[in-house]
Amino acid sequence: MAEQNAEAKLKNLLKQERIQLWNPPFTDDDNQPGCRHMQELAERYAPLVLLSVSEVGGALESIRVQTVKRGKGNKTYRETNVATLELLLPRDSRKDPKSKKNYLETRLDMLVQEVVDRIGAEYGLQYIKLILNGKTLSVDQRLDEQGVKNHSKMMVLKVSDAELKQQMSKEEEKKKQQSESLQRTQKGFQILSERDGSEDPETTPFLEIADQRGNPLKIPHKKRKTLILAMGFHEKGRSLMKRKQYDNALCHLLQADQQFSKCDSALLNAVDNYAVLQLDIVWCYRALEALSCLEDGKSRLQRAEDCFLQCYGEQRERLLMIKGNTGREEVLFLRLYLLQSLLSYIEGNDAQARHQLSKVESLYSRLCLDSEKMAQLMALGFSEREARLGLRACRGDLQEAAIHISNRRQEREELKQRERQRRRRRVEDIASLMELGYSRRDAARALHRADGDLNKACEILQDSSAAAQATNNNTEGAVSPERVEQLLYLGFERGASEAALALTGGDVQSATQLLLDNGGVLSPHSTSTSTSTSTSSSTSPSSEEPTTSSNFTEDDELVSEVLEDISRHEEDYLDLTLEEESELMDTIKSYLNRGSAHTV
Numbered sequence: 001m002a003e004q005n006a007e008a009k010l011k012n013l014l015k016q017e018r019i020q021l022w023n024p025p026f027t028d029d030d031n032q033p034g035c036r037h038m039q040e041l042a043e044r045y046a047p048l049v050l051l052s053v054s055e056v057g058g059a060l061e062s063i064r065v066q067t068v069k070r071g072k073g074n075k076t077y078r079e080t081n082v083a084t085l086e087l088l089l090p091r092d093s094r095k096d097p098k099s100k101k102n103y104l105e106t107r108l109d110m111l112v113q114e115v116v117d118r119i120g121a122e123y124g125l126q127y128i129k130l131i132l133n134g135k136t137l138s139v140d141q142r143l144d145e146q147g148v149k150n151h152s153k154m155m156v157l158k159v160s161d162a163e164l165k166q167q168m169s170k171e172e173e174k175k176k177q178q179s180e181s182l183q184r185t186q187k188g189f190q191i192l193s194e195r196d197g198s199e200d201p202e203t204t205p206f207l208e209i210a211d212q213r214g215n216p217l218k219i220p221h222k223k224r225k226t227l228i229l230a231m232g233f234h235e236k237g238r239s240l241m242k243r244k245q246y247d248n249a250l251c252h253l254l255q256a257d258q259q260f261s262k263c264d265s266a267l268l269n270a271v272d273n274y275a276v277l278q279l280d281i282v283w284c285y286r287a288l289e290a291l292s293c294l295e296d297g298k299s300r301l302q303r304a305e306d307c308f309l310q311c312y313g314e315q316r317e318r319l320l321m322i323k324g325n326t327g328r329e330e331v332l333f334l335r336l337y338l339l340q341s342l343l344s345y346i347e348g349n350d351a352q353a354r355h356q357l358s359k360v361e362s363l364y365s366r367l368c369l370d371s372e373k374m375a376q377l378m379a380l381g382f383s384e385r386e387a388r389l390g391l392r393a394c395r396g397d398l399q400e401a402a403i404h405i406s407n408r409r410q411e412r413e414e415l416k417q418r419e420r421q422r423r424r425r426r427v428e429d430i431a432s433l434m435e436l437g438y439s440r441r442d443a444a445r446a447l448h449r450a451d452g453d454l455n456k457a458c459e460i461l462q463d464s465s466a467a468a469q470a471t472n473n474n475t476e477g478a479v480s481p482e483r484v485e486q487l488l489y490l491g492f493e494r495g496a497s498e499a500a501l502a503l504t505g506g507d508v509q510s511a512t513q514l515l516l517d518n519g520g521v522l523s524p525h526s527t528s529t530s531t532s533t534s535t536s537s538s539t540s541p542s543s544e545e546p547t548t549s550s551n552f553t554e555d556d557e558l559v560s561e562v563l564e565d566i567s568r569h570e571e572d573y574l575d576l577t578l579e580e581e582s583e584l585m586d587t588i589k590s591y592l593n594r595g596s597a598h599t600v
Contacts (some may be wrong), residue, residue: 004590006059008348009049014063020063022071033061069103070151076105081110083150089123090158108144119156132157133290178251181236185252188562189232191555193225223263230259232562234277239565246287248394253281268307275307276332276573282339286584294343301340308596309330325404327367327392328574334363338581341588350592352389357588364585366395368578373398377405385575422452429454433461483508492520521550 014021019041020028025034026041042057049056073084087102102123106115112130116139120128130137132154137146137329148154179533182443192207207228233256240249255348260274268274278300285293316326340357368390377387382405390401390408426447432454433443438461448463466476479501487497500511569575 001592003059004047005348005350005591006055007063008346009350010045010056010059010063010348012348013045013048020067021060026064027068029035033064038064044171073103073105074152077150081107081545083152085150086147086153087119088153088154088155090125106143108148108150109142111140111142112146113139115143123156125156125158127158129157131157133293178248181248182251182255184558185233185236185562185565186229186255187259188558189229190225191559192232192562193228210454223267226259226262227267230256230263231273232256233259233568234273234280235567236562236565238280238567241284244287246284248283250281253277253284257281269310272308272311272329272332275304275311278304278307279332279335279339283335286342287340296348297339299345301336301343304336306469308336319390325393327395328361328389328571330367330392331574331578334360334367334578335576335581337363338584338588342584345588345591353588354592357585357592360585361580364578364582367392368582370396377401385569388575389571426452429457433457436461441481455498480506483511487511487515496520 013019019026025037030036038060039057042053042060045060046056048051051059069084076082076084082105085104085106087104089102102113104119106118106595116128116130117156119130132146132148132152135146137143137148137154195207233252235251237252237256240246240252256277260277282300282304282400285297312326312329316329319326319329335357337356341353341360344350344356345353369388373391373396374384374387377390378384380402381435382390382402386405387401390405392399394400394404409543424445429447429452430440430443433446434440438446442461442464443457446457446460447454449460479498483501483506484497485496488494490512492500492512496515497511498513501508504510504514567573
């Protein structure tokens with residue numbers, strides 16, 4: 001990171017002074033450096049970036065070579081479509097050990113395997129693989145199909161024959177597992193998103209979207225489905241992050257981001273889920289050392305910060321009004337500022353990195369908990385999570401934390417009691433409707449549509465029965481003996497005549513034309529298509545088909561699988577130990593101090 005930091009600072013200085021190193025007097029007609037002018041530039045910049053003249057001179061020459069190479073590459077690409085790729089080779093394979101950068105010219109419509117063969121032949125490498133933005137390129141696909149562009153930077157990894165086979169096997173297995181995990185997660189949450197709570201929740205789990213206090217929110221069905229998918233992928237991703245499976249976690253988090261992007265901005269600004277997701281994605285970038293995702297990371301952190309301010313209020317006033325305190329959510333801002341500090345340092349903006357890091361350190365001093373107070377709360381029977389969240393909510397006050405945790409327990413118990421009462425009342429209401437002759441399924445659906453109002457549900461069922469009866473009566477009138485006889489007189493078969501009359505609502509002329517169009521042949525069962533929509537509400541799904549039974553088993557398995565990844569605690573995302581954050585703080589601090597050491 002230190003080299004990136006130095007080059008970034010120098011590039012900023014060059015931009016400010018509009019100095020173009022690829023032009024005279026810094027580069028002559030033979031593309032060689034103008035030594036005297038480069039030396040003067042290094043001497044002038046050294047005190048500004050707090051580095052030695054030799055270090056600055058080396059960094060400036062590296063930048064100059066890059067710009068000259070890029071200029072030539074751009075011209076070549078415009079004229080011939082031949083791209084220039086930057087290769088980061090293994091140390092022992094570089095032609096110039098001092099140079100980390102090597103270049104390859106190629107068309108982008110080439111298969112990766114052809115490029116691998118060229119690199120292997122040129123640098124004496126037998127088995128290699130190419131990495132772009134943290135992802136291994138597939139050898140059986142073209143470069144441009146996998147995001148390779150002119151001036152793309154690719155890492156070349158060398159592996160032995162045995163390692164290659166093992167790695168290929170692992171990569172294939174890893175991709176397969178990731179793909180299967182994404183598919184199973186999507187299908188599981190799709191099943192849950194289709195459930196509206198009209199089935200018995202004791203036997204058929206379904207998800208509700210609730211507010212900060214656990215109260216269910218009424219959301220239109222289509223938006224609810226999208227939200228459940230988005231939040232489901234996010235929960236799965238967070239579960240994988242806890243197990244340090246960052247690459248697989250990132251796949252799920254990016255899927256969550258896609259689903260959230262389908263929601264309107266008003267909804268996203270009203271909840272903190274979307275902001276937390278952006279933080280989690282950038283945290284995965286950091287864990288995977290995917291520094292090439294810098295620009296994407298910056299924009300995601302900005303979205304997270306904007307969303308937090310919109311959702312919580314500029315001074316956390318909305319959060320204070322809803323929850324009564326803001327201490328637990330401070331861990332989110334600590335992680336936000338920490339990641340912003342890291343990206344600022346990588347960009348060469350040390351001042352901004354220090355500024356953000358000072359905010360991190362201030363938050364950390366408040367959020368890092370007294371182990372003795374934690375132990376005292378746990379001795380009272382509270383869990384580690386309850387103790388941690390309680391102390392942060394109460395700014396470290398032990399007695400207030402104990403009261404707060406007890407109150408939260410009581411609130412959750414009251415919420416559970418209300419839910420149990422609601423379910424018990426629902427079961428009783430379904431039984432009452434079944435006593436009137438309605439099926440369990442119809443009774444449950446009617447109650448759901450009526451928001452639990454028994455009288456309204458009864459009206460819905462009566463209206464449905466009346467509509468079905470009217471449809472049946474219309475069908476019977478349409479297929480009257482007199483009309484059937486008219487068609488029989490014209491020479492059509494009885495079954496076909498009855499089917500045609502049913503499909504045309506008893507219009508003899510239309511039925512005649514329909515029979516003529518179909519050569520006088522219509523199945524008597526065709527009448528079921530005209531009545532299925534109105535009678536389907538009273539028709540139970542067939543359980544005789546073996547596929548249906550097996551699908552239910554598979555659905556139950558998928559639902560159980562995805563439910564395991566959903567935290568049972570609504571504030572699980574706030575329960576950070578801050579161990580990883582502390583390590584990253586120390587790392588950034590050491591790099592910043594290293595830069596300051598040159599002033600001594």
